[in-house]
Amino acid sequence: MQILNWFFRLNDSDSARNTAKDRMQKMLVYDRLELPAGRLEVLEEELLAVVSRYFELDADTTHFDLQQTERKAALIANFRLLRAKC
Amino acid sequence: MSKITIVSRGDQSLLIDIAGCSTFKEAIEQLSSTYLSAGQFWQEQLVDLNLGSLILNRPQAAQILALTNGIGAKPNQVFAKNAETINALKDLDIEVTKGNPPTVSSTTIKQEEATVVSNNKDIANSDPVKETSSVDQPASEVKQKESEDKKVKTKIEQVIVFDGEEQPKAGDEQSAQVKEADAATELETSQDSILMAAATANTTKTNKRTALYLKQTLRAGQAVSHNGDLIIVGDVNAGAEVVAEGDITIWGSLRGIAHAGIDGNTKAEIRALRLQPIQIRIASYIARSPDSSNSSLSASASAYTAETAKLVNGKIRIVHSTLEA
Amino acid sequence: MSGRVIVVTSGKGGVGKTTASANIGVALANTGASVALVDMDIGLRNLDILMGLENRVVYNLVDVVEERCKLRQALVRDKRLPNLSLLPAAQTRDKTAVNAEQMKTLCQELRNLFEFVIVDSPAGIESGFQNAIAGAQEAVVICTPEMSAVRDADRIIGLLEARKEEIEQYRLVVNRIRPNMVRNADMMSVNDVLDILSVKLLGVVPEDEEIIISTNKGEPVAGTDNTRSGLAFRNIARRLRGEEVPLLDLDVPNGNWLNRIMTFLNPVKV
Structure with missing residues (x-):
């Protein structure tokens, strides 16, 4: 049964239902914070500049994400640190 | 709005x-x-x-x-x-x-006067020939009734009775009204009454009031009130409201609310080419459209029949307008 | 008596606020409670039509607020349920005709007369909405499983949260769900909407053609048996009264054998 279920849900990820849900979740983080478009990108650059004063970074793998649980948003910033700067 | x-x-x-x-x-x-x-x-x-x-x-x-x-x-x-x-x-x-301009004071409407309107739009607006055949009252009796009541020269086609929350019973004095619809014969004999109407018109109450003439269809949310007679060339749609101290004449369909004689004038009348109002109010009396939705739907598809609403013995009645005296 | 004032709101227009208000009102009245339905959509009133009471409206809410008549005169009693009354909106005025203070006073007066006061709010988040929620302690947020409706519902929930002192609780009704579309992954499910909005669920109402028919007749579905939407609204009313009522099983397999197998293999979560 599991296999059949999996079979029928195979193309779920790009179904209208899931697309709608994903788009909604991203959109609402911005809505709830009243975050203007582009502001997050500015923050990313500034954070990167501050952190790279102290560490050498693997810039390609840094990752920023806005997530939320129970209508509260969290900013997740992920830096791959190579070594500390003297 | x-x-x-x-x-x-x-x-x-x-x-x-x-x-x-x-x-x-x-x-x-x-x-x-x-x-x-x-x-x-x-x-x-x-x-x-x-x-x-x-x-x-x-x-x-x-x-x-x-x-x-x-x-x-x-x-x-x-x-x-x-x-x-x-x-x-x-x-x-x-x-x-x-600030705000002073507004017109409106009369209080007695809520307890709210009534059931029972009219049969289907009959009223259907083909006259068909109707004659469906009339169960003999024509002679109709003529007799008319001669008895010389004041009302109009042919009563629809009768609106308000009787608390109850529908009028058959044989009830109010509902046992004439439903006669031989328009052709009525027209032949009507010359005199038209002349009479013209003669009496000069002496009626209308000559003292001013009339407001509006050439425009009133849509939902629009309201016009006037301290004299009100003439509207156009329709009064559902959701629109026309209020006058005198008569209200609508050269078009009345589908909204009309209140004539707002200062308490019980002689005020409301007439329209097609009367399909949600409510009619004359002085402190109210008549409302029947609750069954069927009749209003069928009425909208039928032809224009000019009608007048007026107070007769404390009831709002709808009568054929054409031969009014 | 100190009744509960419940505002029915949505942000987006056309998601079924007025239909929900009428049906919740009728369903609550059917349980024996005394109910007042208040149409706050001033200038665009419709609740009277849904209730089939449009020909009985003499006075309206603005007349009451501006003291042209007594509250009791403006209340229109329902044709079928003597314990249900409608306070109609004014048609020839706009939403600036009433302010929040006046609405609070009015709701207080209504609370003394009725166990439930259901306020149908206008669409939008401006003054009309703010006035509609002014006297309420509870809110029912109506939303359909469409992105635009969910986004607007989220905005409304945010505004309701900001008034925690007055609005003690708010719950969601997901309206017009189509189980078949959810099953085929063409529409967001109720759980998807709940995930996104993080809000308590009050009920789920399936898309139902009976709603159109009942609107035309002026008889809300909640008053008639054997409609699925009517049953959904009656369940909502019972939950409002504090009963534990399980969600409707909307998963009625219909049509061909393939659909049935799909349903069996992949039961829809609505």
């Missing part, structure tokens, strides 16, 4: 209320369509303008006044709430009254 309301008050001036307009552009559009539709009516008419909280600069205020002057009306008082608008008007040497 009401954008513009024309209110006729006790004094000589008409109040044009454009407080419902939120922008200058809207106000200008609404005003010009109202002015154009009423044509000659505005000549020499004293007019009060209520601008509400509309924000106008000096050229805009001037434009609104020019529009009013242009159709021959004489601006009397101007009411405004917004400080900028008041200043703009003062710059133009216009006296401004701050």
Whole structure:
């Protein structure tokens, strides 16, 4: 049964239902914070500049994400640190 | 939503209320369509303008006044709430009254008079020939009834009875009214009555009141009230309201609410080319459309039948308008 | 008596606020409670039509607020349920005709007369909405499983949260769900919407053609048996009264064998 279920849900990820849900979740983080478009990108650059004063970074793998649980948003910033700067 | 309301008050001036307009552009559009539709009516008419909280600069205020002057009306008082608008008007040497204009007082309607309207639109609006065949009352009896009641020369086609919350019973005095519909014979014999109507018209109550003539369809949310008779060339749609101290005449369909004789005049009448109102009010009496939706649907598909609503022995009745005396 | 004032709101227009208000009112009245329905959509009133009471309206809410009549005169009693009354909106005025203070006073007066006061709010988040929620202690947020409706519902929930002192609780009704579309992954499910909005669920109402028919007749579905939407609204009313009522099983397999197998293999979560 599991296999059949999996079979029928195979193309779920790009179904209208899931697309709608994903788009909604991203959109609402911005809505709830009243975050203007582009502001997050500015923050990313500034954070990167501050952190790279102290560490050498693997810039390609840094990752920023806005997530939320129970209508509260969290900013997740992920830096791959190579070594500390003297 | 009401954008513009024309209110006729006790004094000589008409109040044009454009407080419902939120922008200058809207106000200008609404005003010009109202002015154009009423044509000659505005000549020499004293007019009060209520601008509400509309924000106008000096050229805009001037434009609104020019529009009013242009159709021959004489601006009397101007009411405004917004400080900028008041200043703009003062710059133009216009006296401004701050706040709201006094409104017309309306009579209290006795709620307990609310009644069931029972009329049979299907019969009333169907083919006259068919109807004659379906009339169970002999024509002779009809004529007798008419001669008995010389005051009402109109042929009673629909009878509206209000009888608390109950439908009228068959054989009830109110419902045992004539349903006679031989339009052809009625026309033949009607010459005299028309002449009589013309003769008596001069002496009726209408000659003292002023009439407001509006050439415009009133849509949901629009309201017109007037302290005389009200003539509307156009329809009064569901959700619109027409109120007059005198008679209301609608050259079109009445689908909204009409209240004639608002100051308590029980002689006031409401007539329209097609009467399909949600409610009719005359003085302190109310009649409402039947609850079953079928009749109104079928009526809308049928032909125009000019009808008059009037108070007869304390009941609102709808009668054929054509042969009224 | 100190009744509960419940505002029915949505942000987006056309998601079924007025239909929900009428049906919740009828369903509550059917349980024996005394109910007042208040139409706050001033200028665009419709609740009277849904209730089939449009020909009985004499006075309206603005007349009451402006003291042209008594509250009791303006209340229109329902044709079928004597314990249900409608306070109609004014048609020829706009939403500036009433302010929040006046609405609070009015709701207080209504609370003394009725166990439930259901306020139908206008669409939008401006003054009309703010006035509609002014006297309420509870809110029912109506939303359909469409992105635009969910986004607007989220905005409304945010505004309701900001008034925690007055609005003690708010719950969601997901309206017009189509189980078949959810099953085929063409539409967001109720759980998807709940995930996104993080809000308590009050009920789920399936898309139902009976709603259109009942609107035309002026008889809300909640008053008639054997409609699925009517049952959904009756369940909502019971939950409002504090009963534990399980969600409707909307998963009625219909049509061909393939659909049934799909349903069996992949039961829809609505």
